Amino acid sequence: MRDSSVQQVVGCRVTREAQGRIRGDGVELAFGYWPGYGMPIVALHGLTASYVNFIGIAECLAGRRALLALDLRGRGDSDKPGDPYGTVQHARDVAAAMRATGIGPSVIVGYSMGAFVAAALAAQEPTLVSEVVLIDGGYVPAMDLTGASDGGNTAALLERVMQLRETYPSRQAYIDHWRSKPHFPPEDWGTVG
Numbered sequence: 001m002r003d004s005s006v007q008q009v010v011g012c013r014v015t016r017e018a019q020g021r022i023r024g025d026g027v028e029l030a031f032g033y034w035p036g037y038g039m040p041i042v043a044l045h046g047l048t049a050s051y052v053n054f055i056g057i058a059e060c061l062a063g064r065r066a067l068l069a070l071d072l073r074g075r076g077d078s079d080k081p082g083d084p085y086g087t088v089q090h091a092r093d094v095a096a097a098m099r100a101t102g103i104g105p106s107v108i109v110g111y112s113m114g115a116f117v118a119a120a121l122a123a124q125e126p127t128l129v130s131e132v133v134l135i136d137g138g139y140v141p142a143m144d145l146t147g148a149s150d151g152g153n154t155a156a157l158l159e160r161v162m163q164l165r166e167t168y169p170s171r172q173a174y175i176d177h178w179r180s181k182p183h184f185p186p187e188d189w190g191t192v193g
Helices: 051-061 087-101 113-124 153-165 171-179
Strands: 007-009 012-014 018-023 028-034 041-044 067-070 106-111 129-135
Touching (some): 041 087, 041 113, 087 113, 106 113
Parallel strands (some): 106 129
Antiparallel strands (some): 018 028
């Protein structure tokens, strides 16, 4: 998908912004795609967002890079199945969508929860990932690997690794997981359904 004149998405010639749905791992994901040259970018949004968060970035790129932004399962206009959910499942969906578009190795940009999905994608599918950009998430602080006192960094690393492997039996269980986090105060939650 890196030819110099036009990009391909799902068998179509795309010469300007495209929107639609593409196959993930057993679901259809909504997407926005902006053609461009060079190494493509795949953009993954945060918990309560959708691919439209990346429209401004696509416009600033102005065709210098192709950008594929996806609505993760359960978000935006993507399918909202009862299960499964979790970081690993989102990464499977992204990998399936990337294969369906044929874009190959890409710069994966993940914001907030999307950064954890980007990290999981890089771990699961390294051949699809050329670089990873993690914004406000997916980060594990530097730690002392000797086992000396590290101010809690080992626990933080363990939590992040376990989070990459976690699955949820339902959409509601997934929502409840994020709702329990201290950075999501109860008064900020609206109706989720």
